Amino acid sequence: MAIDITFRGPLFDGRAERAIxxxxxxxxxxxxxxxxxxxxxxxxASFRNPTGYYESRVTTTRxxxxxxxxxxxxxxxxxxxxxxxxxxxxxxRFPGYWHWRRTKGAVVARGPQIxxxxxxxxxxxxxx
Numbered sequence: 001m002a003i004d005i006t007f008r009g010p011l012f013d014g015r016a017e018r019a020i021x022x023x024x025x026x027x028x029x030x031x032x033x034x035x036x037x038x039x040x041x042x043x044x045a046s047f048r049n050p051t052g053y054y055e056s057r058v059t060t061t062r063x064x065x066x067x068x069x070x071x072x073x074x075x076x077x078x079x080x081x082x083x084x085x086x087x088x089x090x091x092x093r094f095p096g097y098w099h100w101r102r103t104k105g106a107v108v109a110r111g112p113q114i115x116x117x118x119x120x121x122x123x124x125x126x127x128x
Contacts, residue, residue: 010127019125024066026122027115032060032068034114035107039070042099047081054081070103 010016036058043055057073072078079085083096 010125016126019122022125023119023122027118028062028066028068030114030118031107031111032070034110035070035103036060038106039099039103042097042102046097046099054078 010019040055040058043050043058047054054072054075054077057075059071059073061069061071063069077085080087080094081097082100083089083094083098085096089095
């Protein structure tokens with residue numbers, strides 16, 4: 001006696017695997033977008049004499065399938081603006097704006113929620 005078993009659905013035909021990969025890509029991109037917008041928002045609110053150049057250099061680069069880097073493209077005075085340069089306090093009175101450190105804290109706090117929302121958007125494709 002033979003029993004035929006047929007497996008169907010997203011888990012077995014590859015749709016779930018593609019949906020998981022898409023969810024991971026979206027989570028990475030959404031968190032990076034949040035970080036970039038947060039940093040730029042802090043810059044707009046804090047910079048005393050903005051020229052627009054530094055803000056225009058802030059970009060996101062996909063480093064790997066799992067990592068996206070939000071950075072200022074190595075602008076030479078970026079560390080000074082952040083407050084970690086050799087010409088910050090105590091050399092001068094300028095302590096920096098701390099826009100990157102505050103953005104990192106916001107990403108640590110909000111990143112999991114942003115990533116979870118990306119995964120939830122793809123749950124129907126996974127069969128959930």
